[in-house]
Amino acid sequence: MDLVRRYSNHPxxxxxxxxxxxxxxxERGRVEVGRVNITSTGRAPSRGRVVDKLSDEQVSxxxxxxxxxxxxxxxxxxxxxxxxxxxxxLRKHGARLSDQST
Incomplete structure (x- = not known):
């Protein structure tokens, strides 16, 4: 309702x-009268952690x-x-990063 409040000068x-x-x-099947809360973290949905993408053999x-x-x-x-x-x-596994460029 904050959005509505911002436009209160324009009935x-x-x-x-x-x-x-x-x-x-x-349309969503739930009618709510009153305050509406919409929250967002501003982040895209996670696509998974690296540890889930790579096996131990791949990391090695x-x-x-x-x-x-x-x-x-x-x-x-x-x-x-x-x-x-x-x-x-690489940092987690103790590799020295300063020896190479990106």
Missing amino acids: EVAADLVASLKALHA ALIGEFHAGTIRKELAAKYGISLSSVTRL
Whole structure:
């Protein structure tokens, strides 16, 4: 209802907003009269954690390839994860990142 309150100086717009909210709730099968709370974290739905995407063998292979000289960008592309995820995995497993560029 904060949105409605912001348009309270424009009764024709506020009335349309209230009617739209009521119609929306009616279509969802629940009619609520009163305050409407809409919350958002501002984040996209999670696509999963890196630990869920890569097996232990893949993580070991990624670390081995890094130690063999493969750069992080190539590892990210090869394993389908972000550059920051590669960096986090390498740090977690004690790899020295300062020896190579991205």
